[in-house]
Amino acid sequence: MKIRNKEFYNKIKSMLNNPSLLILIVLIFILLFIFIIFPLFKVFIVSFTNEDGKFSLEIYNSIFSNDYMKQGFKNSILIATLTAVIGTLIGFLYAYTVNRADIPLKKFFKTIAVIPMVFPPFIGAMAIIMLFGFNGIITAKIFGIRTFPVYGIWGLMIAQIVTFFPVAFITLDGVISTISPTLEDAAFNLKASRWQVFTKIILPLSVPGIASTMLILFIESLADFGNPLILAGSRFPVLSVQAYLQITGMFDLSSGAALAVWLLLPSLIAFILQKYWIGKKKYITITGKPTTSQLKSVNKFAKWFLFALCLIISLFILLIYVTIFWGAFTKIWGMNNEFTLENFKYVFDVGKEAIKDTLTIALTSTPISAVLGMIIAFLIVRKTFPGKKTLEFVSLLNFAVPGTVVGIGYILAFNSKPLLLTGTFAILVLNFIFRYIPVGIQTGVSLLNQIDPAIEEAAYTLGANDKVVFSKITLPLIVPAFFSALVYSFVRAMTAISAAIFLVSADWNLMTVQILSQTDSGRLSEACAFSVVLILIILSFMLLMKVLLKNKISIVNNDFASE
Incomplete structure (x- = not known):
């Protein structure tokens, strides 16, 4: 017990000696609590509340x-x-x-x-x-x-x-x-x-x-x-x-x-x-x-x-x-299976706002989700602090939570002040960020475990701080994991439906919701055209990422070779 207490106090002391790291960890815990734990908590609370607002098993x-x-x-x-x-x-x-x-x-x-x-x-x-x-x-x-x-x-x-x-x-x-x-x-x-x-x-x-x-x-x-x-x-x-x-x-x-x-x-x-x-x-x-x-x-x-x-x-x-x-x-x-291009005309006429909204939301949430995933992976693998296992569990929790539950949790949690986000651009972006960080974390953890910590320790010995080590050494070394997280987050943001269907509004709609709506209406050809446009957007992004990844890896390799 004394040994455990000593280890705990050493962790606290280490964090107090590095205030920037402490602030980062506290900030991440706050974000995870608000956008992962709090929505799930609201689902549980509402499920045990009757019409009068009192606890009930009714x-x-x-x-x-x-x-x-x-x-x-x-x-x-x-x-x-x-x-x-x-x-x-x-x-x-x-x-x-x-x-x-x-x-x-x-x-x-x-x-x-x-x-x-x-x-x-x-x-x-x-x-x-x-x-x-x-x-x-x-x-x-x-x-x-x-x-x-x-x-x-x-x-x-x-x-x-x-x-x-x-x-x-x-x-x-x-x-x-x-x-x-x-x-x-x-x-x-x-x-x-x-x-x-x-x-x-x-x-x-x-x-x-x-x-x-x-x-x-x-x-x-x-x-x-x-x-x-x-x-x-x-x-x-x-x-x-x-x-x-x-x-x-x-x-x-x-x-x-x-x-x-x-x-x-x-x-x-x-x-x-x-x-x-x-x-x-x-x-x-x-x-x-x-x-x-x-x-x-x-x-x-x-x-x-x-x-x-x-x-x-x-x-x-x-x-x-x-x-x-x-x-x-x-x-x-x-x-009538005759060839036509009218379905695509319909897509870009009726669905142009949904296409623009989907791209805007995906391109906003994707880099944030990927970077946050890499930061959390870095903390889990390279840092020692109280609550590390809790941080890992909570950050990966959304992998297990069905999208339907997440969607219901978000409309319950963010439907009143001070976090009145229902129907806004922000609620969709935040949903995608915290929904898909687990893949970035897992790929980051996997790759970091293969990188010798001595490389980073050498930088610390030369006086570098955590920010410099992460941005100049760790992040370049985990470029493949970072781009994998980017691609995955973008693909999932473009194709998501289960949580997002609860969060769309008249101002912000998604292509997947349009596809589902066309399918429910029996307009299968139009739904297929929407799907083809969506797939082409995703493939174009993946091709772009592949080119950028190839160039980035070659730059990183050249930098290390020159040093």
Whole structure:
């Protein structure tokens, strides 16, 4: 106990000797409290408050006795679980094939796997309706089927898996690629069969990554709003949509808040498991370039079977997104598929304000989110101070909080003075900043852990302060993480819907809300045109960042080489 107290006092003393660092940490804590903790606190408080403003369990009693709401909770858990299990299985097989099978088209498969990340999260739902709906190209036009159950569990599950498949692939690709093939070589030399090598080496070493991926997909699917709003239908209620409808349709903030709390609890449990339990279970192996194992891991039949599986998955993903582009150039999807450019004229006429607003909000929030993420990552990795673990947990908390909960929290927290922000530009920007800093923090932490602290310690020895060390040494060294945070924050700000739909107003609208509105109105061709414009903007930004990143890295390398 005395040792712990001494360490605590040493941390306090160190901070007092560096007032600028102390002010920065206090300021970040205040910001995180106001824009992350306070909105969630308001959701909890309102969910336990009756019409007279007094504490009450009446709302929860009403919800728990409502069979439709209970079914919505069960459906949400069911879809999240199915997405986690099936998405992880497909992602693992895909990643294993790319890393351990000597197949052609590997670059093609890797490219296709990450395509859905560039698209708005509910684009897959739109394409599924266009392909398999009542007037779908595949169901109605090719097979003459008009009763395919596209609305409900099957359509929604397909959309969720397509949407979150890249998350599974990227995570598991990183896991499998770091397993040294020399372990498999040694097993083969000891006369082990391919199945034994897979079950005794590859699979056990992948278990932490598989478990982590399942929990991440569970959280992502449970928090998703766009796909369920389009595909769930009234016969298959899900909690995120019901919370939205309670607020926007019934104007019942208390019930919406209670449903948000109900949705938040399993997300938080999964987040804590993933971050603090599964995240600690890592098996380290000696890394190396794949040698004979890559050729020996699968036999000829398995190789072509896995190739066929990857090809089917890739072609289906490609079909989903080609359909969006095709639909953008048709007059009336499903009824009149003649080529036209009128949809784009409509977009730039009706939606020009939404395009301008979306770009303004994204370009404002993106650099702030990325810089703040790098600063917090620097504090977590390089500094010692009381409350560091709390800072890390709170700053990453929004990863686990469903967008619906965040949106409800913001309209409850910032709907009165002194923080009257509802309907303003500021509330959307602040939402995006604090919603997407977790990725910047995680990428920054990951890269900082690979940088030798001796470089920064040398600068301190020469008299540099924290500001100089961070701006002149640390930040240039973590340029890749910084630009990754920039790209991710921009893409998510451009494609966000779940929280933003609560925060848009007559003065500030978003393209994703326009796309959703067009889809709800049955104007699928116009929705596709909006989507294509949105995708082109995102791709242009990513290309620009790639050029800037290349130039920046070369400048940094030249600076260090000259020194």
